[in-house]
Each structure stands twice: as C-alpha cells, then as structure tokens.
Amino acid sequence: MSETPKGLEPQLSSSSSQPEPERGLHPSALFQLHLPTQEPAEANHQQQQQQTELGLQPLPGTNVEQQQADERTKTAWIKYQCPLSLFILGFCSCAAILGMTYYLHHFLHKNQAAVVTPCSSPACQRASAHLSMAADPFTHPCDYFMFSCGPDSEGHHRGQNMQGHQRAKSRGRQSKTREDRHVKEKSTLDRKTELFQYIREILESNDSLTSSAVQKAKSFYRSCLDTRSLDTAGVEPFLTLIQKLGGWPVSGQWNQTDFNVTLSVLMRDYATFPFFNLYVGKDPNDNASMMTKRYIEIDQPDLLIPIEWNSKTQKSQARTETLRPFLASCQRYLALLGAPASNNMIHVGMFISLSSELAVAATPLSHRMAKGQLYQRMTIKELQHKAPAVDWLGCLQAAFHPQPLMEDDHVLLHNLPYIVQMSRTIAKWLTRHELSNSGPLHTFMVLNLLHTLMPALDSRISDTANNLSETLGHTGVRQHNLHFQNTFTVDGGALHQAAPRWKRCVLETERGFHRVLAYLFRENISGGEAEEMIYDILSSLKSQVHQLKWTDDETLEFVMKKVKSITPRLVTTKEISNEAELDLLFSQVSVRVQSFFSNYLQLLSLWQKRRSKLLNEQNDGTDILSVSPSLLGNDLIIPMGMFIPPLFHPTYPRAMNYGVVGFLFAKDVLHLLLPEIYSQSESVRAVGECVWSHYLTVTGKEKSALPLPAAQQQEVWLQYSALQIALKAYKESLTKQPADTSVSGFSLTRLFFMSFSQVNCHTDPDHHLMPLEPSFLISAICAKSRLCPTNLECPKTTQRYLALGC
CATH class of the missing domain: 1.10.1380.10 (Neutral endopeptidase , domain2)
Incomplete structure (x- = not known):
C-alpha cells in the first residue's frame, strides 16, 4: 500500500461511525440470500435427483414417505428461518462495514503518522528549533490572526490581539506577552535579511576541508570584521x-x-x-x-x-x-x-x-x-x-x-x-x-x-x-x-553607511568572491528539488489562471498565451564545475587576515575583471543577491538566492519548501505576469472582498472598516491565489512521490501551513498594498477546506467564522 501522508486525506467525520438510515447503507451483494422460488415437492424431487447424480444413496431405515415428510418439515422450517437469517446477516454486514470504517479512521491514520519519516538532517534540526519559537496559528488562532499590514499596521503585530483583551491583564502578563511577541517577530522571514544571514553563516563557518578559494573568501570576510x-x-x-x-x-x-x-x-x-x-x-x-x-x-x-x-x-x-x-x-x-x-x-x-x-x-x-x-x-x-x-x-x-x-x-x-x-x-x-x-x-x-x-x-x-x-x-x-540603476549592477546594490559591519562585509565579500558564493549556492540546490518545485508551481499556476472568470474569451486567450510562453531558467554558475577550477580561478589572489586594506585593493581588481567579463557573456550573470524572479523576454529568470535556509533546503520536508518558497515564488510570478488582472477578471474582486469580509468578521470590525480599493483587492486575491497554488502544487507532488518527511512530528498539512505562517508583510516590496498579513490567508483557506489538521476557530467568533469561505 502506498503511503498517504497524514493531513492530506479529508478527515472522516465522527458521525460516519454510526449507522444512519438516510445514508442508504446496504449489505454487500455477496452477503445477500436468494429466497427459494420452487414448490416443496419440486424441490424434494430435484434434491433426490441431485443426490442420485452425485452417487448419494438414501439413509438406511427410512422410507420414501418418511423422507418426504421430513423434507416438508425442513422446508417449512427454512421458510420461517430465512427472514431471521436475512436480518442476522444484514446486521453482520452493517457491523463489518462500520468496523472497516472505524479501522480506516483510527488505525490507518495512526499508521500513516508512523510511516511519515522524521527528518533528522542538521538543517531540519535547526528548522525544528525555528518552528518551536514561531507563532502557531493552530494553537492560538484568536490572537494569531488579529493583526494587519499596510500603512495602518503600526503597533499591530503577531500575537497582539487588537480587541484589547491583552491590556486588561496584569503587568507581569503584559511583559511576558511583549517578550513572546518579540521572539515571534524575530522568527518571521524577510528574504533579503535571511539571504545576508545565510551568506554570513557560510563565511563564518570553520570547515577546514573546503577549497582554498573558499578559505580565501572566509579570510577576506574575517579581515573585514x-x-x-x-x-x-x-x-x-x-x-x-x-x-x-x-x-x-x-x-x-x-x-x-x-x-x-x-x-x-x-x-x-x-x-x-x-x-x-x-x-x-x-x-x-x-x-x-x-x-x-x-x-x-x-x-x-x-x-x-x-x-x-x-x-x-x-x-x-x-x-x-x-x-x-x-x-x-x-x-x-x-x-x-x-x-x-x-x-x-x-x-x-x-x-x-x-x-x-x-x-x-x-x-x-x-x-x-x-x-x-x-x-x-x-x-x-x-x-x-x-x-x-x-x-x-x-x-x-x-x-x-x-x-x-x-x-x-x-x-x-x-x-x-x-x-x-x-x-x-x-x-x-x-x-x-x-x-x-x-x-x-x-x-x-x-x-x-x-x-x-x-x-x-x-x-x-x-x-x-x-x-x-x-x-x-x-x-x-x-x-x-x-x-x-541598471537591471544588473556589479555591486548588487548599496548599503547604508550605518549598516552593521557584518552586513557591509558580506556585501564586500560578494563583490570580490562572487563565484565562490555562487558555487556554494549551487551545491545547496543541486539535488533537483528546486527545479521540481518550480515545475509544480508553474503547472498549478497555469491551471489556477485558466479557471478564473475572465471578462471575455479574448482576454483569457491573451493571458493564457502569455502564461504558457514563459520558460523558467534557474540561474546557476556553470563555468565552474568543481573546486579545482574554483581554486585555479583565485590562485593569484593573496589574502592577509590582518590587512584588510590590501585585501580590499585586490577585491577592486577582481571587481574590474568581473565587470569586464560581463561585456562578452551571453547570460545575465549570477546575481546571488537577488531574491525574486524577473522576466527577460519570455525567460523567467529565477535566482539562486530564493533557495536558501531557513526558507528552503533540499533535506527539508517538501511541505516546508512548498509552504514558504513555493508561495513566494507563485506570488512573484503572478505579480510579473498579471499586473493588471483586476480589470481582466471578475474573480479578483469577488475573492478580495470575500477574504476582507472574513477578516473583518474575525476581528469584529464590520461596522468601522471601509471597502478595499482596487489595488488592495488585487493584492489580497494575488496572495490568496498564491497560497492555493502552492498547496495544490504540493498535493500534486505527493501523487508523484507519496512519501515525505516531517519536522517536530507535525502532520504534513500542518507543517505546510506552519511554514507559510512565518511569511510576514515585509517579504514583498508591495506590502503596503496588503491590508492584512499573509498568514491570515490560512484562516480563509481552512474555512472552506477539510485539509486543515484542526478547525481554526476563534471561540468568540465561531458561528460567524465557520460560515465564511472564499
């Protein structure tokens, strides 16, 4: 039996374990009895004939009349016994079906939880610790979903209930709440910050077995500090x-x-x-x-x-x-x-x-x-x-x-x-x-x-x-x-002069040792997991776009042609295939740990060579400081900077990778391909208004809130659709590869949503258009879906909450 991950099968309701007449439960045809349609005499004659044909003789000491009398008595008994037998066997059939249902509901789910292998890689262990500090939308939904994005969101953060019940608690409880909120906010993901942190971890690691080029990059970084x-x-x-x-x-x-x-x-x-x-x-x-x-x-x-x-x-x-x-x-x-x-x-x-x-x-x-x-x-x-x-x-x-x-x-x-x-x-x-x-x-x-x-x-x-x-x-x-500012600048962007020293050193190291870091990035995504996820997301996105209600057939044809024409291209460094070539490339570079000035002069020379080579390169270079895709003609350029921990790792459960990077990738592509979709599809307004109404219901703001403008409705639809696309892509990946690992024992769907819940307002340059944090979309998805591991109900708004679904 192929493995079905826990949390992705629709949960059987508890009412299915009780017999209900209206459900039309009937015994299987294999257990139904066919009543005799012959007269007793004919049946007796046929039975004797069958016995003769099979070589069976009448029992000694009996005569024909006696046998006939016995047969009449037996036939009468069978005539009265059939209804009872039918009742008994029908009852047994129902019991068997109900028993099978009970078995499927309890034991199979238990077995599914057992066959989901826990991920024990170092990356997964760090991810488990990260999730333990992050806010869990399935544990405290009342507090978790009560915050917003946009210019009016100042002061409304994760874990801070906007209805004000936190203010009524004791001072000590408030202090604890602020501390918890600070931890939760630190655990949210900002792509650019996480990218710099990841490069910092690479440069500060003490792996003595790496190549000399990698060691030179690390020495340069240390001299900068x-x-x-x-x-x-x-x-x-x-x-x-x-x-x-x-x-x-x-x-x-x-x-x-x-x-x-x-x-x-x-x-x-x-x-x-x-x-x-x-x-x-x-x-x-x-x-x-x-x-x-x-x-x-x-x-x-x-x-x-x-x-x-x-x-x-x-x-x-x-x-x-x-x-x-x-x-x-x-x-x-x-x-x-x-x-x-x-x-x-x-x-x-x-x-x-x-x-x-x-x-x-x-x-x-x-x-x-x-x-x-x-x-x-x-x-x-x-x-x-x-x-x-x-x-x-x-x-x-x-x-x-x-x-x-x-x-x-x-x-x-x-x-x-x-x-x-x-x-x-x-x-x-x-x-x-x-x-x-x-x-x-x-x-x-x-x-x-x-x-x-x-x-x-x-x-x-x-x-x-x-x-x-x-x-x-x-x-x-x-x-x-x-x-x-050109689409590709050599320095990858500037940092403010007052930025932390380590950030400036990361940027300077990237300028000179760009190919070293690009090689290490490529090693992180060389297993094919990123390419597979890109394919699944784009396939799910095309299906989602095709199902929308468009203003006319010409618009649908135009948009679908645009969507189908894109060719994804994951940008990796191909000129360096192994560490020996990398070492040869940097063989003339000499780094002195305690002389950053001389090291920096060498960096400027490396930068000049990099700029010069760009003049004749056929590709666009490998901009590892980029964290979002871009369009170049029909090519969808996908940077390696999207696929870095803690957002992505090849050893993570796919639920985690699809829940974060899958969503971000889908959102970025929708931004690129459908910038004017509000005027092209009726679905955008309907979904935007529905999710916003859902948010107002949960937060109790129906009377005071104003309708969303078109730009915000489009952003709500876009991010809601991106989450649907990522979830559908993950489900499709499970049909091809049913097995997936897990972290901290969470079911796969819960792990998907918990990973996604770490995405905050500021992961998108257009976050000012989003009136609520992306994680609230979990609530909207779960309101109409049976895939969520638990009901996301806020007790204060349960009745209104469950009635909504977009």
Missing part, C-alpha cells in the same frame, strides 16, 4: 596610495599628473568613477535576434555633495543647511589625512564649487525617462566629439581591460546633457591658470577614491560619513538617488 587592525593602521595605507598616484596638492607634494591618466588608473585599478558611472547591459530597443548583444552604459555619477531636485527650475541644487555640514565633513577628512590647516579651507571650497557645477546637470531618472534620454546609442568616436575633455577610448579600454575596444564600438548614454556639461566643466577647470598649482580636479578624484576605500579605512573616516548622514536626516533633506 577586524576593525581593530584598521584603526591601528590609521590613514597611512591611504596616504601611501596617494603617493603612488603622484601625490596631491593638499599635502604640497604633487607631480601634476595628467588628468586622463589619473582618471584611467582610478577606473582600472580602484573601481572609482568620479565624473561618470559605467555599467554593462543590453539595449531594450534591440530586436530579438540581437538580445545577446551587450553594451557599455555611461551614466551620471553618484556625487558626494548632497543635492535635491527642484521641480520648478528643473535643476538639481544644494540647500544652505546641507552645505554647512558637508563642508565640515570635508574639512574633517582633510584633517584626518594630515592636510595643513592653513590651506585646508581653500581646497574644500574648490571641491564644493566643482561638485556644485557638476550637480546642476544631474537629473532624476523619472525626468530623463520623460525626456527620452535613456539608452541613447552612439559610437565612442561620436562621444569623443561631443565631450572632448575626457579621453573616452583610453578610459574605457582601461576600465574593461583586456576586452578590445575600438572607436567604432557603440555605447549607451543615459544622460547625454550631463556628459556634455561635465566635459565643459572639466575643460574650464583645466584651463584656469590661477588654479594650476591647486589641482582641484585631482583633489576631486582623490576624495572620490577616499569614498571608494572607506570600508577599508580607519573608523574615524566612516564615522565622519555617518555623522553627515545623520545630520542630513535631522534637517529633513536627503540626497536623491539621481543616477540610473
């Missing part, structure tokens, strides 16, 4: 580096190096782009046959000076209240670098003046999109003609060495007016003879280099930057992100 060594070294490593660049005017020792030569060195060796930014990407205007072509993208830089966009003048500007703290921070930098106090202010003034002139031409992304200034294609030769102050071919060849570049190669501009204005500004400052000894352009580049190397410098440098950030926050003025 060693801030004591950084403070001991002070600013001397940076001053030594400045001397390699020819000195600088601030110290009075400068070789007056050529502007373009210094700029090329900064771009090639130190990943520093003071006057413009560089990316690698595709042109969305290319036709399908050219989708593999990649271009160098040139954009405005991340200027150090804090600026904001003035919508009236259509220009960027700096306010006086921001210039003063910025000026003070610049003075602090120069003082820490040993600049003489006598001419400190002169260099700071020129730096701010030059920065302000460049900032005027910088514009926000939305403005450039409206003006059609993105993806302007031209050759390097044409760019040189429009912005002659920069040696474009020499600088780009340095930044993308050893890739061959020619003047006729095309590049993509994302703000040509800024590039033109930047060239004019540089030319003006180069030709100002009164500033020839002050070198403002060189000082500008050195201070940008200081910003690049800040993670590897004395903490006094980073403290100065943090103080400026806090000051700007207090004044209510923040620097706008004006530069263009």
Whole structure:
C-alpha cells in the first residue's frame, strides 16, 4: 500500500461511525440470500435427483414417505428461518462495514503518522528549533490572526490581539506577552535579511576541508570584521596610495599628473568613477535576434555633495543647511589625512564649487525617462566629439581591460546633457591658470577614491560619513538617488553607511568572491528539488489562471498565451564545475587576515575583471543577491538566492519548501505576469472582498472598516491565489512521490501551513498594498477546506467564522 501522508486525506467525520438510515447503507451483494422460488415437492424431487447424480444413496431405515415428510418439515422450517437469517446477516454486514470504517479512521491514520519519516538532517534540526519559537496559528488562532499590514499596521503585530483583551491583564502578563511577541517577530522571514544571514553563516563557518578559494573568501570576510587592525593602521595605507598616484596638492607634494591618466588608473585599478558611472547591459530597443548583444552604459555619477531636485527650475541644487555640514565633513577628512590647516579651507571650497557645477546637470531618472534620454546609442568616436575633455577610448579600454575596444564600438548614454556639461566643466577647470598649482580636479578624484576605500579605512573616516548622514536626516533633506540603476549592477546594490559591519562585509565579500558564493549556492540546490518545485508551481499556476472568470474569451486567450510562453531558467554558475577550477580561478589572489586594506585593493581588481567579463557573456550573470524572479523576454529568470535556509533546503520536508518558497515564488510570478488582472477578471474582486469580509468578521470590525480599493483587492486575491497554488502544487507532488518527511512530528498539512505562517508583510516590496498579513490567508483557506489538521476557530467568533469561505 502506498503511503498517504497524514493531513492530506479529508478527515472522516465522527458521525460516519454510526449507522444512519438516510445514508442508504446496504449489505454487500455477496452477503445477500436468494429466497427459494420452487414448490416443496419440486424441490424434494430435484434434491433426490441431485443426490442420485452425485452417487448419494438414501439413509438406511427410512422410507420414501418418511423422507418426504421430513423434507416438508425442513422446508417449512427454512421458510420461517430465512427472514431471521436475512436480518442476522444484514446486521453482520452493517457491523463489518462500520468496523472497516472505524479501522480506516483510527488505525490507518495512526499508521500513516508512523510511516511519515522524521527528518533528522542538521538543517531540519535547526528548522525544528525555528518552528518551536514561531507563532502557531493552530494553537492560538484568536490572537494569531488579529493583526494587519499596510500603512495602518503600526503597533499591530503577531500575537497582539487588537480587541484589547491583552491590556486588561496584569503587568507581569503584559511583559511576558511583549517578550513572546518579540521572539515571534524575530522568527518571521524577510528574504533579503535571511539571504545576508545565510551568506554570513557560510563565511563564518570553520570547515577546514573546503577549497582554498573558499578559505580565501572566509579570510577576506574575517579581515573585514577586524576593525581593530584598521584603526591601528590609521590613514597611512591611504596616504601611501596617494603617493603612488603622484601625490596631491593638499599635502604640497604633487607631480601634476595628467588628468586622463589619473582618471584611467582610478577606473582600472580602484573601481572609482568620479565624473561618470559605467555599467554593462543590453539595449531594450534591440530586436530579438540581437538580445545577446551587450553594451557599455555611461551614466551620471553618484556625487558626494548632497543635492535635491527642484521641480520648478528643473535643476538639481544644494540647500544652505546641507552645505554647512558637508563642508565640515570635508574639512574633517582633510584633517584626518594630515592636510595643513592653513590651506585646508581653500581646497574644500574648490571641491564644493566643482561638485556644485557638476550637480546642476544631474537629473532624476523619472525626468530623463520623460525626456527620452535613456539608452541613447552612439559610437565612442561620436562621444569623443561631443565631450572632448575626457579621453573616452583610453578610459574605457582601461576600465574593461583586456576586452578590445575600438572607436567604432557603440555605447549607451543615459544622460547625454550631463556628459556634455561635465566635459565643459572639466575643460574650464583645466584651463584656469590661477588654479594650476591647486589641482582641484585631482583633489576631486582623490576624495572620490577616499569614498571608494572607506570600508577599508580607519573608523574615524566612516564615522565622519555617518555623522553627515545623520545630520542630513535631522534637517529633513536627503540626497536623491539621481543616477540610473541598471537591471544588473556589479555591486548588487548599496548599503547604508550605518549598516552593521557584518552586513557591509558580506556585501564586500560578494563583490570580490562572487563565484565562490555562487558555487556554494549551487551545491545547496543541486539535488533537483528546486527545479521540481518550480515545475509544480508553474503547472498549478497555469491551471489556477485558466479557471478564473475572465471578462471575455479574448482576454483569457491573451493571458493564457502569455502564461504558457514563459520558460523558467534557474540561474546557476556553470563555468565552474568543481573546486579545482574554483581554486585555479583565485590562485593569484593573496589574502592577509590582518590587512584588510590590501585585501580590499585586490577585491577592486577582481571587481574590474568581473565587470569586464560581463561585456562578452551571453547570460545575465549570477546575481546571488537577488531574491525574486524577473522576466527577460519570455525567460523567467529565477535566482539562486530564493533557495536558501531557513526558507528552503533540499533535506527539508517538501511541505516546508512548498509552504514558504513555493508561495513566494507563485506570488512573484503572478505579480510579473498579471499586473493588471483586476480589470481582466471578475474573480479578483469577488475573492478580495470575500477574504476582507472574513477578516473583518474575525476581528469584529464590520461596522468601522471601509471597502478595499482596487489595488488592495488585487493584492489580497494575488496572495490568496498564491497560497492555493502552492498547496495544490504540493498535493500534486505527493501523487508523484507519496512519501515525505516531517519536522517536530507535525502532520504534513500542518507543517505546510506552519511554514507559510512565518511569511510576514515585509517579504514583498508591495506590502503596503496588503491590508492584512499573509498568514491570515490560512484562516480563509481552512474555512472552506477539510485539509486543515484542526478547525481554526476563534471561540468568540465561531458561528460567524465557520460560515465564511472564499
């Protein structure tokens, strides 16, 4: 008998164990008696004939009359005995059926619980401890479902009953409740945070049997954490580096190096782009046959000076209240670098003046999109003609060495007016003879280099930057992100300067040892569990979409064509097949545990090689810091960052993997494929209103709540459907592989829902559209489903609660 996991079979109700006439229970045909239809004499004659044919003789001492009389007596007895026999056998049949029902209901479920193998892997043991701290929706549903998401959710968290009964308890009980809630909130899942935590665990593990490349990545991370060594070294490593660049005017020792030569060195060796930014990407205007072509993208830089966009003048500007703290921070930098106090202010003034002139031409992304200034294609030769102050071919060849570049190669501009204005500004400052000894352009580049190397410098440098950030926050003025963010950036995104040191070190390690981490990620999902789940989720999603009520057949045909055309592609690193190749790739890297500055310089060199290789790669690279899928044409790009513990592990029970990552994957795909489904399907409004009504009933807010707007109804439908899709996909997986393991002895369905219940509002960038936390959807699913292990009933609202189902 194949195993049927506990909790996935519909539970037999207790009433089925009692005989009910209206159910039409009848004895089996095998136990029914057929009454004689012949006369007694005929029956006697036939019996004698059968005995003769079988060679049986009448008993001695009897005559025929006596035998006939006996037969008549026997026939009469049988005639009266049949109804009694029918009753007895019918009763026995009913008893047998009821006994079988009792056996199935009690013993088979008990056997099913026994055959579900407990998962004992280290990952499952950690997951068991994690679940023990998490809130259980099946134990305290009244408290568990009384919270919300969105902008009005502040103060309403898991375990905090919004009806206020917690406030009536004693102070000691309140303290215990707050402590429990804190533990529960810490146990909820945030994908980006969990991803950083997972990388941190890899880098902090002490496995001495790993490859040398992995050990180098771990040593780099440890050297990054060693801030004591950084403070001991002070600013001397940076001053030594400045001397390699020819000195600088601030110290009075400068070789007056050529502007373009210094700029090329900064771009090639130190990943520093003071006057413009560089990316690698595709042109969305290319036709399908050219989708593999990649271009160098040139954009405005991340200027150090804090600026904001003035919508009236259509220009960027700096306010006086921001210039003063910025000026003070610049003075602090120069003082820490040993600049003489006598001419400190002169260099700071020129730096701010030059920065302000460049900032005027910088514009926000939305403005450039409206003006059609993105993806302007031209050759390097044409760019040189429009912005002659920069040696474009020499600088780009340095930044993308050893890739061959020619003047006729095309590049993509994302703000040509800024590039033109930047060239004019540089030319003006180069030709100002009164500033020839002050070198403002060189000082500008050195201070940008200081910003690049800040993670590897004395903490006094980073403290100065943090103080400026806090000051700007207090004044209510923040620097706008004006530069263009490509779909794939080399650094994988930026962290706030005040982020925990370990997070910054994780990010820096990923920048340099990206392939090491990608290889380790691939090892985690190499067993095929992720691919199988992706297939099951997409199959369930297509079925779910097809069953919706659409506005018309044309819309259904359009949507189904769109859904069926996608091709899932799990992005993994394929260029490295084993640890030997990984070690060879990093054989030239030398990591010193107590010298993070030198390690960081090597990281910047690795980063340059990675950027250069992207120019000719056919795929999109392996962005392991991504946690959600994306669309590229008809390809559904699925990052490895989705499949990491504690969200996913190949040794987990499938119930856990489908309950968390299955739901998140289904939700992300629905967001990508059906962004406007509210206007296309009648089901969205119906389900959204139903779930919202269910929530209001449980929380007792029917009278005070307003109807949900369309965007929130769509988000409620989307997440409700994603949970249904994940559950259906899991059930389908069990038809193919009936066996599954369990954690902490939970039934499979309960384990599925408990894992899902750890998903909170903030796992989705559009969480502000969700008026209730996703875990409440368990309540809506269980209201109409017999699959839930227990009734999710809140005693205060039981009657209303059970009547609802969406």
